[in-house]
Amino acid sequence: MSEQRAVILVSGGLDSATVLAMARAEGYACYTLSFDYGQRNRAELQAAERVSASLGDVEHKVVRLNLDSIGGSALTDAAIDVPESLTEGIPVTYVPARNTIFLSIGLGWAEVLGAQDIFIGVNAVDYSGYPDCRPEYIAAFETMSNLATRIGVEGRKTTIHTPLMKLGKGEIIRAGLDLGLDYSLTVSCYQASVEGFACGKCDSCRLRRQGFVDAGVKDPTRYI
Amino acid sequence: MSEQRAVILVSGGLDSATVLAMARAEGYACYTLSFDYGQRNRAELQAAERVSASLGDVEHKVVRLNLDSIGGSALTDAAIDVPESLTEGIPVTYVPARNTIFLSIGLGWAEVLGAQDIFIGVNAVDYSGYPDCRPEYIAAFETMSNLATRIGVEGRKTTIHTPLMKLGKGEIIRAGLDLGLDYSLTVSCYQASVEGFACGKCDSCRLRRQGFVDAGVKDPTRYI
Numbered sequence: 001m002s003e004q005r006a007v008i009l010v011s012g013g014l015d016s017a018t019v020l021a022m023a024r025a026e027g028y029a030c031y032t033l034s035f036d037y038g039q040r041n042r043a044e045l046q047a048a049e050r051v052s053a054s055l056g057d058v059e060h061k062v063v064r065l066n067l068d069s070i071g072g073s074a075l076t077d078a079a080i081d082v083p084e085s086l087t088e089g090i091p092v093t094y095v096p097a098r099n100t101i102f103l104s105i106g107l108g109w110a111e112v113l114g115a116q117d118i119f120i121g122v123n124a125v126d127y128s129g130y131p132d133c134r135p136e137y138i139a140a141f142e143t144m145s146n147l148a149t150r151i152g153v154e155g156r157k158t159t160i161h162t163p164l165m166k167l168g169k170g171e172i173i174r175a176g177l178d179l180g181l182d183y184s185l186t187v188s189c190y191q192a193s194v195e196g197f198a199c200g201k202c203d204s205c206r207l208r209r210q211g212f213v214d215a216g217v218k219d220p221t222r223y224i
Numbered sequence: 225m226s227e228q229r230a231v232i233l234v235s236g237g238l239d240s241a242t243v244l245a246m247a248r249a250e251g252y253a254c255y256t257l258s259f260d261y262g263q264r265n266r267a268e269l270q271a272a273e274r275v276s277a278s279l280g281d282v283e284h285k286v287v288r289l290n291l292d293s294i295g296g297s298a299l300t301d302a303a304i305d306v307p308e309s310l311t312e313g314i315p316v317t318y319v320p321a322r323n324t325i326f327l328s329i330g331l332g333w334a335e336v337l338g339a340q341d342i343f344i345g346v347n348a349v350d351y352s353g354y355p356d357c358r359p360e361y362i363a364a365f366e367t368m369s370n371l372a373t374r375i376g377v378e379g380r381k382t383t384i385h386t387p388l389m390k391l392g393k394g395e396i397i398r399a400g401l402d403l404g405l406d407y408s409l410t411v412s413c414y415q416a417s418v419e420g421f422a423c424g425k426c427d428s429c430r431l432r433r434q435g436f437v438d439a440g441v442k443d444p445t446r447y448i
Contacts, residue, residue, distance in 0.1 A: 065289035070333045097332030100372045104328040108321035109294045131377045140368040147361040148324045 003029035005115035006161075007106045010034050010060075012047030013188040014208055015121035015164055018176040020055050022163050023119045025179050031113055032057040033106050037098075038068025043196040047187040054185055063105055067095065099132035103141055103160065110158065111149045119161040125168050126207050138162050169207055170214025177217065184220035197224045227253035230341035230385075231334045233326055234258050234284075236271030237412040238432055239345035239388055242400040244279050246387050247343045249403055255337055256281040257330050261319075262292025267420040271411040278409055287329055291319065323356035327365055327384065334382065335373045343385045349392050350431050362386055393431055394438025401441065408444035421448045 006028035010016045023030050034048040045062065052060040099122060106118045120138075127133040142160045146152040164172055176183065188208045189198035198205050200223040212219035230252035234240045247254050258272040269286065276284040323346060330342045344362075351357040366384045370376040388396055400407065412432045413422035422429050424447040436443035 066287055070336055096335035097328055097372055100328040104321055104324040111320035112294055132372045137371040140371050144364040144368045147364050148321055148356045153355045
């Protein structure tokens with residue numbers, strides 16, 4: 001094959017769409033992976049499909065897993081409200097071990113594909129309260145990956161790419177726009193309507209809205 | 225709570241049943257976790273339920289995830305035959321990143337439960353061809369875990385327990401029998417019938433059968 005394969009975790013949100021555009025721009029053949037994990041935001045998965053197709057993915061796969069049976073997060077547990085203001089410490093929207101679970105499944109698919117590159121849109125600026133968004137966590141996952149798989153045993157290296165790690169939301173948006181990304185395809189809201197309209201009030205909406213302000217461009221988000 | 229909680233990965237096979245018996249004997253309140261991941265062996269999940277109940281689990285959870293959509297293993301891909309003889313290198317029954325995926329979901333549940341202990345029945349003696357059964361892999365997973373979760377951020381430590389790591393099958397069986405385990409409840413065969421009858425021919429059956437010979441006890445397995 002002429003192009004190197006990469007697995008890109010795509011949620012349907014703004015960040016992971018930008019990561020996909022970056023991976024394409026770097027010349028990777030992109031295999032996009034989304035998760036139906038019982039999240040409230042069902043419009044997100046449709047957005048993931050739209051974003052993947054519009055950015056020329058080779059294949060888009062949706063893995064279903066019922067993380068809602070484990071609970072522990074406002075994003076999967078209907079008994080916990082999505083907050084409308086930023087809080088101290090780890091937010092209730094944190095899903096226990098979510099990035100570890102998603103990266104692990106991405107690692108499995110990468111192994112099947114013979115891909116040594118996995119991209120994820122984690123960000124330590126806006127999500128500093130999430131333990132699994134920190135650079136030291138990603139480095140430890142990468143070390144573990146290289147012991148976990150056939151690729152590692154064969155002496156090849158798996159790389160976890162986090163191109164957004166140190167970018168603010170405005171910088172992320174500008175980078176995506178430079179790559180021709182249409183952010184109206186993406187849905188970031190934690191509690192978007194079935195039609196993909198954003199609440200405009202949750203942490204994710206606030207960060208996104210401020211990002212367009214910071215980038216100095218019009219916000220294409222459809223709010224309720 | 226008076227007892228410490230632990231998450232035990234239980235497949236329905238001989239090894240993980242022994243691990244559960246060991247964790248109970250150590251006094252842990254055991255939360256057992258099984259996966260419906262599109263494996264051929266459906267009898268395994270029923271065995272997991274039986275084993276968990278008989279050993280006094282606090283709660284048994286089955287997480288569904290369609291790993292078969294990723295493929296790459298004889299255990300999940302109907303197009304790949306289960307082999308009837310041991311092979312060199314990594315066997316085709318290896319499921320890419322399986323232990324990483326299972327441990328990650330176990331880590332998420334442990335976080336919700338406030339549990340710092342996860343038990344898994346990996347074994348470096350019989351499964352030396354599986355990269356994710358090696359001690360160095362488990363150590364790297366543990367290091368990553370402590371950066372991934374709220375428990376780690378709060379300065380508490382997650383331990384991945386692998387009490388079978390260095391035991392031969394005969395030693396595992398003797399340890400389980402000493403704890404009163406009834407191995408007729410377990411199903412190890414890679415291609416067991418719906419009723420739980422074992423083929424007697426696959427790698428897993430061969431290892432199990434030899435284990436009872438080595439332990440010097442009668443094999444309670446129901447063969448076809």
